[in-house]
Amino acid sequence: MLWACVLLPQLALDGVLRRRPPSEEPLVLVSGPAQQRIVHAASRSARAAGLYRGQSLAAAQAMLHRFAMVDYDASDEAGWHRLLAAWAYRYSGEVGLLTHAVVLEVSRSLGLFGPWPRFESLLREDLAGLGFRHRIALAPTPQAAYVLAGAHDGMAVTTPPTLRSALAPVAVAHARLPDGAAHALSSMGIRTLGQLLAMPRAGLQRRFGADLVLQLDRLVGEQPSSMESFRPSDAFELRMEWAHEIEHVEALMFPLRRLTGDLSAYLAGRDGGVQRFEVVLEHRNMPATRVPVGMLAAARDAALLFDCARGRLERVALPQPVVAMQLLAPDLPPFVPAGRDLFDARLANAMPLDQLRERLRSRLGEHAVQRLHRTVDPRPERAQTSSPHVAKAPWPETRLRPAWLLESPLPLRGPPPEILAGPERIETGWWDGGDMRRDYYVVRTAQGQCAWAYCPPGKQGAWMLHGWFA
Amino acid sequence: MGQLVALNTLIDTRQVWQGRAAPLPGSNESTGWPALDVALPTGGWPEHAMTEILLPVDGVGELQLVLPTLARMTQAARQVMVISPPYLPCVAGWEARGVVMSHVDIVQAAARDVLWAAEQCLRSGSCAAVLAWPQQADDRALRRLQVAADTGKALAFVFRDVRHAVQASPASLRLELESQPAPRVRIRKCRGGNPPAQAVPLAAGWS
Numbered sequence: 001m002l003w004a005c006v007l008l009p010q011l012a013l014d015g016v017l018r019r020r021p022p023s024e025e026p027l028v029l030v031s032g033p034a035q036q037r038i039v040h041a042a043s044r045s046a047r048a049a050g051l052y053r054g055q056s057l058a059a060a061q062a063m064l065h066r067f068a069m070v071d072y073d074a075s076d077e078a079g080w081h082r083l084l085a086a087w088a089y090r091y092s093g094e095v096g097l098l099t100h101a102v103v104l105e106v107s108r109s110l111g112l113f114g115p116w117p118r119f120e121s122l123l124r125e126d127l128a129g130l131g132f133r134h135r136i137a138l139a140p141t142p143q144a145a146y147v148l149a150g151a152h153d154g155m156a157v158t159t160p161p162t163l164r165s166a167l168a169p170v171a172v173a174h175a176r177l178p179d180g181a182a183h184a185l186s187s188m189g190i191r192t193l194g195q196l197l198a199m200p201r202a203g204l205q206r207r208f209g210a211d212l213v214l215q216l217d218r219l220v221g222e223q224p225s226s227m228e229s230f231r232p233s234d235a236f237e238l239r240m241e242w243a244h245e246i247e248h249v250e251a252l253m254f255p256l257r258r259l260t261g262d263l264s265a266y267l268a269g270r271d272g273g274v275q276r277f278e279v280v281l282e283h284r285n286m287p288a289t290r291v292p293v294g295m296l297a298a299a300r301d302a303a304l305l306f307d308c309a310r311g312r313l314e315r316v317a318l319p320q321p322v323v324a325m326q327l328l329a330p331d332l333p334p335f336v337p338a339g340r341d342l343f344d345a346r347l348a349n350a351m352p353l354d355q356l357r358e359r360l361r362s363r364l365g366e367h368a369v370q371r372l373h374r375t376v377d378p379r380p381e382r383a384q385t386s387s388p389h390v391a392k393a394p395w396p397e398t399r400l401r402p403a404w405l406l407e408s409p410l411p412l413r414g415p416p417p418e419i420l421a422g423p424e425r426i427e428t429g430w431w432d433g434g435d436m437r438r439d440y441y442v443v444r445t446a447q448g449q450c451a452w453a454y455c456p457p458g459k460q461g462a463w464m465l466h467g468w469f470a
Numbered sequence: 471m472g473q474l475v476a477l478n479t480l481i482d483t484r485q486v487w488q489g490r491a492a493p494l495p496g497s498n499e500s501t502g503w504p505a506l507d508v509a510l511p512t513g514g515w516p517e518h519a520m521t522e523i524l525l526p527v528d529g530v531g532e533l534q535l536v537l538p539t540l541a542r543m544t545q546a547a548r549q550v551m552v553i554s555p556p557y558l559p560c561v562a563g564w565e566a567r568g569v570v571m572s573h574v575d576i577v578q579a580a581a582r583d584v585l586w587a588a589e590q591c592l593r594s595g596s597c598a599a600v601l602a603w604p605q606q607a608d609d610r611a612l613r614r615l616q617v618a619a620d621t622g623k624a625l626a627f628v629f630r631d632v633r634h635a636v637q638a639s640p641a642s643l644r645l646e647l648e649s650q651p652a653p654r655v656r657i658r659k660c661r662g663g664n665p666p667a668q669a670v671p672l673a674a675g676w677s
Contacts, residue, residue, distance in 0.1 A: 351594040351595060353594075353596045353597075355594075356596055357575070359590060360577055360579075360591075363583065364578070367578070368579065369575055370577075371571065372574075372576060374562060401563040402563050403533040404529060404560060405559070405563075447526070448530060448651075448653070449527060449528070450529065467557070468528060468529025468557065469529065469563075470529040470533040470534065
């Protein structure tokens, strides 16, 4: 077994930062009761100004004149944590959640994504794209990976014998030991894990209880670690909230790109797709605006999802400024990637056809892109349809048909046309009230066009134009 | 004789004018009309470029002209987009000419969106041919289509009224259809050669 640990040192802060466009403005998360507000996390520029975690808000305000403040929200943080677990699920079937970290079993994934340096850079690339700061380590046990990720970013230990020597220099204070034990150990003069692991277990158990010993055994792999394996949920729901109000649709594009990107990462983890989702724009004192987004087929490409949602959103007139945005995808159908031919003659950088269709639909309307097929109905008006629910005619049409068809027949104006072929009588439709009796002819108009026209049976006048042999 | 220079190196570097234009590379996109292929300097549709087809009225053989090409493309599973056609394409009529309708998408666009849709399709690189019926198109809009066709390596067919014939056009090939006395196509402009004086006869649409 090999476990990779992705440690997320700034999970809550990154969750807030990624919903606003990149800026250098100092930002802090604050928590605690109203009288005793403290800094929960500080962005890089805020830390550069001397702010730190645990500082009282009054002291922070004394040090830095202006900074943005956001309330720390534990449920928000838990949501991001789950999202990242769902992302990690893409790389491994066994994913666990630890405080501020996600661990994944990778020994079986290395065959597909490996070797480890490549796998690691894949993970880092994804996380950077999602906008989360991270530290990654690899070890034979999840606990050891967790400890090593905190100690050395990028450390990789693959065999149990080297694990002990890798863990030895780690300070006890950073070894994620049960509460209280770390402090007591360092006051006893035991400062590193190496010293602690060398001590007799029986004595440790008597002094510190079974918890510490069990933790040490799990660390070095002498006891299996009991961890609940993460299962992604069957629906996607993500919400972003801002402290300020957004009045223009254009300003929603950045958070929208994030939301659809997260949805795409989530779908990749589940190996699923989405065909229908909903963007909910919440207002301060009005019912939310709901924007449904539907696609022709299940998809999960981030650019495609964003394109579709953007096209729909751009046509929305906001009745009020938006304070929060939510993306709901209750139904996640299986995703079948379109097969592409190895010897495909299309350009390498061509936009996939599905994406092109979605882009056209999002601007021109839901029914703008159609494909036609023939039906079994002999009446010219109903002989073809764009509805995919009507069965296709299994046999080829042998009768003469024009290339253009008028949606509804029009009277043919001008002098009497010259008859080229015909008549073909169509007398049918008694079963649904659309009864028709017509003689169809191919005629030539005075302007030299070949027309498909009909007249009442037996007569050659009162011509109705129904198509062109263009 | 101070210095001998091989003649073919001079010719290859195009330093010697030989009095006749270098032959154009032949087109891989045959029109499906042998007489028209012969009349065109590239022996087919200009590749990755725009062809403008001018019509006196609808229904004078404009589809006859392109359907053999569309049939060849769709049979090879290459996508064709039909943008804002003036009438419904009749499936039976198109299939009779060999077109596979599952590779033909019909895009219904409002008049002001036709050029936008055509440009998106051409630029995407996933369509083999794009047919468009723009209501109003100026020189700049057509030039954009020409560039998009080159970017996406696609054939663009733009159908316009014959009254636009007097305006200059950036199209690589301009064809004018005539219906009287018999269906004919006249080459108004073709890149890489002088337009032939003779019109090329087309078969009537219904036969």
